[in-house]
Amino acid sequence: MKTLRILAIDDHEMTMLGYKFILERIVFEDYNIIVDTANTYEAGRERIEESAQSFAYDIIFLDVQLFPPNENQPHSGEDLGILARQLVPNSKIIFMSSFSDNYRINSILRSVDPDGYMVKTDIDPKSLEEAVKTVIFEPPYYSSKALSAIRKKMANDITLDENDKKILYHLSIGTKTKDIENHIQLSSSSIENRKRHLKSLFGKEKENDLALILAAKNRGFI
Amino acid sequence: MKTLRILAIDDHEMTMLGYKFILERIVFEDYNIIVDTANTYEAGRERIEESAQSFAYDIIFLDVQLFPPNENQPHSGEDLGILARQLVPNSKIIFMSSFSDNYRINSILRSVDPDGYMVKTDIDPKSLEEAVKTVIFEPPYYSSKALSAIRKKMANDITLDENDKKILYHLSIGTKTKDIENHIQLSSSSIENRKRHLKSLFGKEKENDLALILAAKNRGFI
DNA sequence: GGAAAACCATAAAAAAACTAGGGTTTTCGT
DNA sequence: ACGAAAACCCTAGTTTTTTTATGGTTTTCC
Structure with a gap:
């Protein structure tokens, strides 16, 4: 045995x-x-x-x-x-x-x-x-x-780098955008750019953060 | 019924x-x-x-x-x-x-x-x-x-874009490097660069294509 | 042995990402 | 409803990354 x-x-x-x-x-x-x-x-x-x-x-x-x-x-x-x-x-x-x-x-x-x-x-x-x-x-x-x-x-064709994922994560837990720069080695300007870029990637141009977060959730990122 | x-x-x-x-x-x-x-x-x-x-x-x-x-x-x-x-x-x-x-x-x-x-x-x-x-x-x-x-x-931290994946794929099926430019919208120079870059990503610097292909296979890319 | 293919190195050009700065709009607390 | 904070937007200059052409060296293979 x-x-x-x-x-x-x-x-x-x-x-x-x-x-x-x-x-x-x-x-x-x-x-x-x-x-x-x-x-x-x-x-x-x-x-x-x-x-x-x-x-x-x-x-x-x-x-x-x-x-x-x-x-x-x-x-x-x-x-x-x-x-x-x-x-x-x-x-x-x-x-x-x-x-x-x-x-x-x-x-x-x-x-x-x-x-x-x-x-x-x-x-x-x-x-x-x-x-x-x-x-x-x-x-x-x-x-x-x-x-x-x-x-x-797996069904995803969007690939995000580490910084993008972190931004999404912090947004999802309610970190204020201006505070995100404390957690990520990027200027506030870049973070804004990346947020814009992310929104366009997820087809949520000109929409608010909530829309972005929901889309990212649906795609399995957060 | x-x-x-x-x-x-x-x-x-x-x-x-x-x-x-x-x-x-x-x-x-x-x-x-x-x-x-x-x-x-x-x-x-x-x-x-x-x-x-x-x-x-x-x-x-x-x-x-x-x-x-x-x-x-x-x-x-x-x-x-x-x-x-x-x-x-x-x-x-x-x-x-x-x-x-x-x-x-x-x-x-x-x-x-x-x-x-x-x-x-x-x-x-x-x-x-x-x-x-x-x-x-x-x-x-x-x-x-x-x-x-x-x-x-899923266990992978390497993210490849579409061109990288195509290069790996073509290498794996035996396409000659010089012919890959017919399948991908990139110059031969870029393809060489990307191959070098891929090898370093997979920790196969200065090694041949076979080593690269095997590493990529192990990581689930091809 | 010799040509084809692969590899390497360099430098210039192009594209993408980052940054600082300033302005406008939205949000939120009181 | 007000004012301040935060979010958002835009420009322009800088840095970084990618691409590309070119020319040379090494390897592969018939």
Whole structure:
């Protein structure tokens, strides 16, 4: 009987117990599934570092939003994913996130390239089981809502550089245009130009920022 | 008892019969599944045009490679897909292709944005059934090998414009560099520059074209 | 061995992006 | 409804990036 080791990291204790319960009941060939858990960034990091020294987890489930207990600086699950990739490159990584936020999904798919990505509303015992099996045998596994985000992106002929994406992102979270220059290495003039350019790219010439944001959302950029 | 109408277009008569046989046996809620078939571009086009006038097919399965019988000019399944999208926008489209050719997949995902994409070696009764159900309820459905191609693309931080992609494509099919200028609106000098630039992007400075092509293949561009 | 193709380097020309500056319009708080 | 802040628009000069032509060197291949 072989053992399949899973680490689940989520800051909600109860949901994590739910995962543990479901995952350990999966019947999977001659595997015995064991789930370890962690519910803070720090605890998760420790587990991963430990595992790098001894056995490596087969799969790491990782919540996108993780807030460490006694700190202000919020470490994201994304950071932990990047770290895990370095420390334990052989472990499969599956991200879980509450919403199908395209900007975040796109960003994580590029920075971590996880073996799976599940939007939480897609998660149930059946999909969890499928995710585990798929990720082991023929990754990747993307849940339904993650797939529609990915589809939007792939169906796109517009290519934006990093600055364009950042501008869109900041606009979408309500950053004032004049404050964007604090986050991006560009003059205010350039940012205005780029906004105009973006609007024309998305066919929203002479329209307001809201129209631009909606169009960019529809195309899967934010 | 409702009816689910499917049109399958593939130039291999026998494989198409296989699809018909499998698809019509699918047990799917209270649907009765009926499969029409066509095995040339022309026949497929006619079926689609007819259906635009009366009922619309719920799903159209479409082979990527279609050669019409009495013509030299080969129409691709991609063209037919684009046509179908215009004529019967409500029909779900599922592409089937023999190999996981990234350039082709990327191109079709952009031009047609099909509701499904299956690489033929992934196709079996089970996956066909899953494709049908997924496409009806929560598209898209991408088969395993299609997903790994998509994953490569999404994990990429390199963005290429249309000319770069064309250059890579032509190199990959063996077009001589000096002949590429016939296909792209650029001077030979620019093409050389772009090739150099591409090689440096993919970390293959001073290496030959083969190295570039392999790197681009690995990243899912061709 | 020799021609064709690929590669490299340079410099000039063209296109695109950035910036500063100033003005007009819209938005928003009070 | 007012005034200030922000957003928007436009111009012109600068910088950066791309394109192009040209001429030479190396590699490939019959």
